[in-house]
Structures are given as C-alpha cells and as structure tokens.
Amino acid sequence: MARRGSYAKGVAKREEILHAALDVIARQGFHGASVRELADAVGLSQAGLLHYFDSKEELFVEILRTRDQVDLTAFGAPQETSPDLETLTAGYLRIIRHNAEVPGLVQLFTQMSTDAADPRHPAHAYFLERGAAFRAGFAAAFTRAQTAGAVTARVPAQAIARILQSVWDGAQLQWLLDPTVDVADIVGTFLATLVPATPKSPRA
Amino acid sequence: MARRGSYAKGVAKREEILHAALDVIARQGFHGASVRELADAVGLSQAGLLHYFDSKEELFVEILRTRDQVDLTAFGAPQETSPDLETLTAGYLRIIRHNAEVPGLVQLFTQMSTDAADPRHPAHAYFLERGAAFRAGFAAAFTRAQTAGAVTARVPAQAIARILQSVWDGAQLQWLLDPTVDVADIVGTFLATLVPATPKSPRA
DNA sequence: GTCTATAACGTGATAGAC
DNA sequence: GTCTATCACGTTATAGAC
Secondary structure (H helix, E strand, O other): OOOOOHHHHHHHHHHHHHHHHHHHHHHHHOOOHHHHHHHHHHHHOOOHOOOOOOOOHHHHHHHHHHHHHHHHHHHHHOOOOOHHHHHHHHHHHHHHHHHOHHHHHHHHHHHHHOOOOOOOOOOOOHHHHHHHHHHHHHHHHHHHHHOOOOOOOOOOOOHHHHHHHHHHHHHHHHHHHHHOOOHHHHHHOOOOOOOOOOOOOOOO | OHHHHHHHHHHHHHHHHHHHHHHHHHOOOOOOOOOOHHHHOOOHHHHHHHHHOHHHHOOOOOOOHHHHHHHHHHHHOOOOOOHHHHHHHHHHHHHHHHOOHHHHHHHHHHHHHHHOOOOOOOOOOHHHHHHHHHHHHHHHHHHHHHOOOOOOOOOOHHHHHHHHHHHHHHHHHHHOOOOOHHHHHHHHHHHHOOOOOOOOOOOO
C-alpha cells in the first residue's frame, strides 16, 4: 500500500511519540525540557527519539501542532461552517479552561513563542500562521456580530481580533507567574466589555 | 566617608556596568545572551563581570530593574501625586513607543518573564511586583475615570487594569514575532474601546 | 529501528595569580 | 578589582554496532 514498506509504520510511530510527549508534558510539566528528558519519559533513548525528527526544535513544534489539533477537535468549535461569535468564544473558552489543567503545555507554548521571534527559528512560521488563523476566524465572527449590534462597531473587527489575541497571550503569561490568575475570566471580561451599552432591542 | 573604602566605588561600578549592559542590549539586541557575551560587550572578562553579581540571573534582573528606572524617569508620568488616566496612559504610550526602538530589551524582558514562572527563579518576585504596581496605578486612574464617566463602569477598574496589562504583554509578544505589529496602536485602540458610547455631557 | 558511546561545543561558576 | 585558566556539567547531534 505505502510506497515503502516501513514508511507507514514510521509515520504511525511518529504520531504515537507526539501524543505520548504531549501527555507527558501535560502531566509532568515542562522545565525547559531537554530531548533526553523527553526521550526517557517516552521510553526511548535520546538518539532513538531524534531518529524521527530532524532536530530538537522541529520536535517541539510538532508537539505544539499536535496539541492544537487535539484541542480543536476536543474542545473547539466545528470548523466546517464559519461559526458565530458565541459558538467560537464558547469553544475557545473551553480550551482556555482546559489549559489551566496542563501548565506544562502552556509553558512550552510560551517559551517557544519567545524563542521563535528569530525568523530562522523552526517555529517562527508556525506561530505566525496560528495567530493569523485565530484572528481571521474571530474577525469574521466579530464583523457579523457588529452588524447585528452585539459588538461595538467603534473599532474594526480586525483590530478587536488582534486585541483579543493579545489579551489571551498576555493573561496566560500572568497566569504562569501567578497561578491564581484566571485566564478565562480575564478573556471573558474583555469580551463583555465589547457589548455596546445600548443594545438594538432595549429592555429598560 | 563610606563605611569601607572600596564599597562606594563598587556600587558605582555596578551601576555603570548595568547602564552599559542596557545600552549594549538596546543597540545590539539580545539573542539568549550569555554572561560571556555581555562581559565582552561591556569590556570585562566573564569572571570580572560576575564579580559584581551573584549569578547570571541576578545580573539580568538588575538590568531589567535599571531599565524600568531609566524609562520611568525618562518617559513616565510624574510619580509624586497619583496621576489622572490621560497623564498615565500618555506616559506609558511613550514607553511603549520607545520599546519599538530597543527590541533586544523587549526580548530580554519577555524571555525572562517566561523563565521566571518558576517561583525559585530570581526574577519571579520582580515580575510579580512590577505587575502589581502597574495594575495598582491604573486601577486608581480607572476608578477616577469611571466616576467621571470617561471609562465604562460596567467592569471593575481592577479588572480593566489586568486586561490592559494583558493587552500590552500580549501585543509585545506578537510584535516580537512580527515587527510590523504596532504595540502602541493596539494598546491605544483597546483604551479607546473603554470610552462609553454616551458620555455624561452629550453633544449630539 | 533502536541502541550505546562519544564527539564537539557552550555554559555558569570558581580558584588563584597579580 | 580584575584577570587567566580551568572545572564540571549539560546540551544536541552523530557514528556505528546490532
């Protein structure tokens, strides 16, 4: 079936490694983990682990990619049709709340995102694309919410999406420093801020 | 004069080193800099530099402390009396715009703040205190602005201050990844969002 | 495909001369 | 106070056996 006999198995093993790594980091945390540590945790030697990935950094980006995929299918909004703002935020708030259970993954994500500032870093493109996709999804939802009068039209939807991304990333930074910080609460409060004072259909 | 002959000179040299380091990082950038690199740039040997600081991490926190002090006196709002929101934001927006000229310092700050998630990290307390002070200043200003009707009263001033901090930190993260991002614009836009649609003294 | 062993390097920190 | 020299360690990556 596959082009070469061992190719499919190699891919499957790679996938298995990534999910195992994800699990280990989620449960045991991430303390600037080295390839060796991760290899031990996954049940391989360091060289054995690097057999499947070109470098340490490539390995870690793949872990983050796997995580996005897992989270989006587990907690995210359905992607087929472009969802409305409520559905979209509900999905992301589930992800955000889940993140509070896996500090190691958040730490890995944050650490990588600062390292990836260098354009030559293997994760650079990943973070750019991820951010753009996030903003595009929300910009569309905000635009529709604005025409419905559910979100302030004073500021362009694109700008609101960018601010939302900032709030999320920044709040996560604060949470890492002080675990009593509630990221979902901060993001939720910000979203509440966007509802115009006088809705289209007044009640009072 | 001083208690011990060499004490005063030691402190002065320390100060001089910190300002020189600040300058070097601002101009040449920060690429996960080692003590050795910084020592070279400052004109000392690695051991010579560490003579003034207990460890690498202590050195870098002191650099950040020095930076805060320099920035606040150069661009910040006067601290004697608690400033109003406009003065406070104007000062911080100057700092934010200045940051765009010194990416190395922003990188150092961000990198340290993720490393400092560990409570045993020497910079941990620094970041907690800095964040608390930032929020306290803005919470007071927001409270006053709320009673004046200049800022939405729908959300507590404390929460707004926390969101503002998130916006700043998060936008900076995005800027590091993509230098075309305008941090001051994002923060400014967020602040504009907070002005109630219908002010106390209506014009239209 | 996975291992052991090791290369090649950079790091922070310290000892000791001057 | 500042240097040179070096220690002790951890890192990623690779070579080569099996």
